[in-house]
Amino acid sequence: MKIIYKEGEGEIEEKKSRFIAHVYPVQSEEQAVSYINEVKKKYWDARHNCYAYVLGEDAGFQRFSDDGEPQGTAGKPILDIIMKSGIYNCLIIVTRYFGGTLLGTGGLIRAYQAASKEGLEHSTVLSVSDGVLAQIDADYNSIGKIQYICLEMHIDILKTEYTENVYMEMIVQAENYGQFVQKITDAFSGKISVVKIQQQKFGKSESGEVILLS
Known part of the structure; x- marks a missing residue:
């Protein structure tokens, strides 16, 4: 069983698109929504703010959003990283600034997952x-x-x-x-x-x- 003790931030670049991941510990859906709104406000000029979060020691409550990316290319891949890590009560938001080059379905999935991993690596996980x-x-x-x-x-x-x-x-x-x-x-x-x-x-x-x- 793992938790996020201290939030973190990581960033990758793929074909001039920037993917900025923010990782937060969350105890409720209200808290998760508050962080999501905060990030959307901060990165108001970004093309996408995709996210996923899980609540409960059994990760029984799950939510994710592609926020305009092709279905299944952002939110679910982020969720998969959280689930594979074994972390609960965790929110990851990945902001994308479009670099002008289409990445394709596979490219998007890999980029969102790589950014999520980078965010986790810069967080304190217990x-x-x-x-x-x-x-x-x-x-x-x-x-x-x-x-x-x-x-x-x-x-x-x-x-x-x-x-x-x-x-x-x-x-x-x-x-x-x-x-x-x-x-x-x-x-x-x-x-x-x-x-x-x-x-x-x-x-x-x-x-x-x-x-x-x-």
């Missing part, structure tokens, strides 16, 4: 998981073993504070939490405990950055 925010208080001699277990289980340590003891805060995928608690318990014979702070959705970018979601 893979979203259900997790548990947890903490461990341990002595200095235990840090290495705790870090090794976290590394082994692909658990991200968010914060480490060094005082008399070492305080560590981490995010654990919900389905792995029980196993993590057991590993820590076994490794330290019950002398160190994992304390659950709260259930926590979190996202991870392609660069590995972890972001806690509200």
